[in-house]
Amino acid sequence: MPRKRNVVKLMLMNLRLVFKNLSPILIASLVLLVWSCRDSDKNETKKMAVVVSTLNNPWFVVLGESAAERSRELGYEATIFDSQNNTAKEAEHFENLIAAGFDAILFNPTDADGSVSNVNRAKQAGIPTFCMDREVNSLDGPVTQIISDSFSGCVELGQYFVRQLNKKGKYVELLGLVGDNNTWNRSKGFHSVVDHFPELEMVSQQSADFDRSKAMEVLESVLQSNPDIDAVFCGNDAMAMGAYQALVAAGKADSVKVFGFDGAEDVMNAIGDNKITATAMQSPKFMARTAAELADKYLKGERDMSKKMPIAVEVVTKENISEFGAYEGSTE
Numbered sequence: 001m002p003r004k005r006n007v008v009k010l011m012l013m014n015l016r017l018v019f020k021n022l023s024p025i026l027i028a029s030l031v032l033l034v035w036s037c038r039d040s041d042k043n044e045t046k047k048m049a050v051v052v053s054t055l056n057n058p059w060f061v062v063l064g065e066s067a068a069e070r071s072r073e074l075g076y077e078a079t080i081f082d083s084q085n086n087t088a089k090e091a092e093h094f095e096n097l098i099a100a101g102f103d104a105i106l107f108n109p110t111d112a113d114g115s116v117s118n119v120n121r122a123k124q125a126g127i128p129t130f131c132m133d134r135e136v137n138s139l140d141g142p143v144t145q146i147i148s149d150s151f152s153g154c155v156e157l158g159q160y161f162v163r164q165l166n167k168k169g170k171y172v173e174l175l176g177l178v179g180d181n182n183t184w185n186r187s188k189g190f191h192s193v194v195d196h197f198p199e200l201e202m203v204s205q206q207s208a209d210f211d212r213s214k215a216m217e218v219l220e221s222v223l224q225s226n227p228d229i230d231a232v233f234c235g236n237d238a239m240a241m242g243a244y245q246a247l248v249a250a251g252k253a254d255s256v257k258v259f260g261f262d263g264a265e266d267v268m269n270a271i272g273d274n275k276i277t278a279t280a281m282q283s284p285k286f287m288a289r290t291a292a293e294l295a296d297k298y299l300k301g302e303r304d305m306s307k308k309m310p311i312a313v314e315v316v317t318k319e320n321i322s323e324f325g326a327y328e329g330s331t332e
Contacts, residue, residue: 046103047077048295051093053110053134055082057210057238059264059284060108062327063133066288067106074296076103085177085209087114094118098125104295105129106288111179112137128298130291133284135181139307143298146290146309148282150182150261153313154189157259157280160315161194161233164257164277168199169230172222174243176210176235183207186235186261203229208239215242223250230256237262237279244275263316265326271318278317284327287311 048071052064064080071078081097083090090110097105098121105122107129109115119129119141131145165171173190176183194200203226208215219232223246232247234240240260247253253275260267263281270276294305316324 045075045077046299047079047101048104048106048292049093049097049102050078050080050106051083051090051097052080052108053083053090054085055080056084057212058266059237059262059327063108063284063288066285067132067292070289070292071106071295074292076296083110085110087111090115091118094121098122098127102127103299106132106291106295107142108132109134109136109180111177112181114179116141128295130295130298132287132291133182133282135308137181142307144294144305144307144309146287146294146311148182148287148313149310150185150282150313151189151192153280153282153315154186154261155193156313156315157261157278158190158193160278160317161190161231161259162197162200165200165231167197170201170203170226170228171231171233172219172226172229172243173202173205174215174218174232174234174239175205175207176239178207180210183210183235190233208234208242210236210238212238212242212245215239216246217242219243219246220249223247223252227252231259231277232256233259235261237264237267240267240276240279241270244270263324263327268316268321268324268326271316271321274318278315281314281316281324282311 050064050067052060054060055064068078068080081093083093087110105127107119109131112135115136116138119136119138122129123141128143129141131142133147135145135147136142173187175187204222206218206222208218215234215238232243234243237260240258244253244258247256247258257277259277260279263279267276267279271279
C-alpha cells in the first residue's frame with residue numbers, strides 16, 4: 001500500500017513539473033485546443049438513416065433516394081439501408097444504426113406488425129422514426145406515418161375498372177406482401193366497389209409479394225386453368241408489368257386489361273402505349289421529402305405532428321396521362 005501511494009505522489013510531482021515548465025502561451029494554446037474540440041463535437045453533422053423495404057423495385061429506389069437527397073439538402077449526412085423485404089435484415093439495420101448514433105430514421109417498413117419492435121427499439125434509444133409509404137401497427141412508436149390513401153385510391157380505381165369491363169367478366173387479383181397494410185387497404189378499396197357487380201367474377205386471388213418476376217410466374221400458372229380472363233388487378237405497378245409480360249407470352253396482351261398502383265415510370269409509359277389500362281398515382285418523392293422535413297423540424301424542437309398523414313392518390317388513364325409525371329401527382 002505505501003508503495004502505491006509513493007507511485008501516485010511521484011506521478012503528481014512529474015505532472016506539476018511538466019506544467020511548471022510550460023510557457024503561459026503554450027498552456028493557453030492547449031486550453032483553446034481542448035475547447036475547440038468540444039465545439040467541433042457540438043457542430044458535428046447530424047445523421048439520418050433511410051431504411052427502405054427493398055431496392056429491387058424502382059419505386060422504392062425513388063423513395064429512398066428522394067429521402068436521402070432532401071436530408072442532405074437540409075444539412076444532414078444520409079445513408080440508405082436496403083432491408084431486401086426481410087424483417088431480420090431490417091432488424092440488423094436498426095441495431096447497426098442505433099449503435100452508430102444516427103439522429104433520425106426515415107423508415108419504409110417491411111411488415112406492419114413485424115417492424116413495430118424495431119421502431120420501439122429506436123425510440124428507447126432516443127432516435128425518432130418517421131414512416132414513409134408503409135405504416136406499422138403502432139401509434140406510439142413512430143413520430144408520424146406519411147402514407148398514401150390506398151383505400152380511397154383503389155375505390156376510384158375500382159370504379160374505373162368496372163366501367164372498362166362494362167360491369168361483367170372474369171378477373172385475377174394479384175396481392176402484394178401479406179404483412180403490409182397497403183396490400184389489404186388496396187384490395188379492400190377495390191372490392192368495396194367491384195363486389196357490388198355480380199357479373200364480375202374473381203377467378204383467382206394470389207400474392208406475388210409486390211414483385212415483377214413473381215407476378216409473371218403466378219399469372220402464367222393461373223392462366224393454365226383460367227385462360228379466358230378479361231382483366232388483372234394488381235396491388236402495385238411492378239406486379240402489373242409482370243402480369244403484362246405473362247399475357248404477352250400467352251398471346252393475350254391485347255385482350256386482357258391490366259391495372260396497377262404506384263405511378264411508376266415504366267407503367268406510365270405502358271399506359272401511353274396502350275399496354276396497361278390504368279394505375280393509381282402516389283408520389284414517393286413527396287412522401288420522402290415530407291418525411292425528411294418533418295424529421296428536421298423534430299430535431300430542432302417541434303413536437304406538434306399528426307400521428308398519420310394520408311396523401312391523396314389519383315387514377316391515371318390514357319385519357320389524363322398528360323397531366324402527370326412519373327412518380328409525381330397531377331401537374332395542375
